[in-house]
Amino acid sequence: MIVVTGANGNLGRMVVNFLKDRIPVSEIAVSVREPEKAADLSAHGIEIRQADFRDRASVMRAFTGADKVLIISTSGASDTVSEHRNAVDAAVEAGVKHIFYTSGTKEKISHIGRVHEQTEKAIIETGLNYTILRNNLYADVLVREVISAVKAGILSIPADDGKMTTVTRVDCAAAAAAVLATDGHQNKIYDITGPESLSWNDIAEIASEIAGKEIAFIPALTDAFRKGMIAKGLPDSRVDFLLEIYKAYSSGAYDVPSDAVAVLTGRPATPARDFIFRTAREALAH
Numbered sequence: 097m098i099v100v101t102g103a104n105g106n107l108g109r110m111v112v113n114f115l116k117d118r119i120p121v122s123e124i125a126v127s128v129r130e131p132e133k134a135a136d137l138s139a140h141g142i143e144i145r146q147a148d149f150r151d152r153a154s155v156m157r158a159f160t161g162a163d164k165v166l167i168i169s170t171s172g173a174s175d176t177v178s179e180h181r182n183a184v185d186a187a188v189e190a191g192v193k194h195i196f197y198t199s200g201t202k203e204k205i206s207h208i209g210r211v212h213e214q215t216e217k218a219i220i221e222t223g224l225n226y227t228i229l230r231n232n233l234y235a236d237v238l239v240r241e242v243i244s245a246v247k248a249g250i251l252s253i254p255a256d257d258g259k260m261t262t263v264t265r266v267d268c269a270a271a272a273a274a275v276l277a278t279d280g281h282q283n284k285i286y287d288i289t290g291p292e293s294l295s296w297n298d299i300a301e302i303a304s305e306i307a308g309k310e311i312a313f314i315p316a317l318t319d320a321f322r323k324g325m326i327a328k329g330l331p332d333s334r335v336d337f338l339l340e341i342y343k344a345y346s347s348g349a350y351d352v353p354s355d356a357v358a359v360l361t362g363r364p365a366t367p368a369r370d371f372i373f374r375t376a377r378e379a380l381a382h
C-alpha cells in the first residue's frame with residue numbers, strides 16, 4: 097500500500113494519476129484535508145483518507161497499513177517544519193517502511209531551503225528507508241514570470257543572472273510516481289531537474305520572442321521591489337520571504353545538472369525553454 101499526501105494539490109494529483117497507470121488502484125490511498133475534493137480519485141477506486149499535518153493523529157490514521165508514503169511538502173508558511181515533522185513522526189508511529197519526500201533544491205539561503213533541509217534531516221534520523229526528491233524550481237513558476245514580463249514590457253525582479261535547471265511540475269510528478277512504483281530507491285537523494293540551465297536573461301529572451309519585441313531583464317533594487325510589493329498589499333514578512341527566494345535563485349544553487357528524470361521515468365526531461373515559451377504564449381492568447 098502506498099499513501100500519497102497532498103493529492104488535492106497540483107503535484108500530488110499528478111503523482112496519483114501517473115501512479116494509477118503503473119500499479120493497481122487497490123494499492124493506492126491518498127491523504128487529503130478535504131475528501132470531497134477527491135471524488136474523482138474515489139471514482140477510480142482509490143481510497144481517500146482525511147488528514148491534516150497539523151493533527152498528527154489524523155496523519156497516523158491516514159498512514160496506517162502503508163508500506164510507503166509520499167510526503168508532499170506543504171505551503172512553506174512559518175510552521176511548515178512542524179507540519180512536516182508531524183507527518184514524519186506519524187509515519188514512524190504507523191509502521192511505514194519507506195518515506196518518500198518531495199524536497200527542494202539544496203540551499204540554506206531561503207526559508208524554504210531551510211525547511212527542506214530540516215525535513216530531510218528529520219526523515220533520515222528516523223532510520224527508516226527514505227527517498228528524497230529535490231525538485232528544482234518549477235518551470236511553471238517561470239511561465240508566470242514570463243507572462244508578467246510580457247504584460248509589463250520588462251522583466252524586473254530582485255535577482256542576478258544565476259542559472260537554474262528548472263523542471264516542469266509534470267516531470268517532478270512522473271519521477272515521484274516512478275520511484276514509488278519501482279524497487280531500488282532506498283536511501284537515495286535525487287535532484288529532479290530539467291535538461292538545461294536557464295538564466296533570467298534567457299527568461300527575458302523567451303518573453304521577447306512571445307512579445308515580438310525586446311523585453312530586457314533589469315534586476316530590481318531590493319528597496320524598489322519592497323515598495324512595489326507593499327503597495328500591492330503584501331506584508332513585510334511575505335516580501336522578505338520572496339526576497340530570500342530570489343536571492344537563492346540567483347546564487348547558482350539551483351543550477352544542478354542531473355539526468356534523474358530521464359533515468360527514473362525512462363523518457364527525456366521536458367526542455368524547459370520550449371515548455372515556458374509554449375505555455376506562456378498559450379496563456380497570453382486567451
Ligand SMILES: NC(=O)c1ccc[n+]([C@@H]2O[C@H](COP(=O)([O-])OP(=O)(O)OC[C@H]3O[C@@H](n4cnc5c(N)ncnc54)[C@H](OP(=O)(O)O)[C@@H]3O)[C@@H](O)[C@H]2O)c1
Binds near residue numbers: 170171231232
Ligand atoms: N519547486 C518549486 O518551484 C515549487 C513551487 C511551489 C511550491 N513548491 C512546493 O511543492 C509542493 C507541491 O506543489 P504543488 O504545486 O502541488 O502545490 P499545491 O497545489 O499548493 O499543493 C500543496 C498541497 O499541500 C497540502 N497541504 C498544505 N497544508 C497542509 C496540511 N497542513 N496538511 C496536509 N496537507 C497540506 C495542500 O492540501 P489542500 O489541497 O488541502 O490545500 C495541497 O494539496 C508545495 O506545497 C510546495 O511545498 C515547489
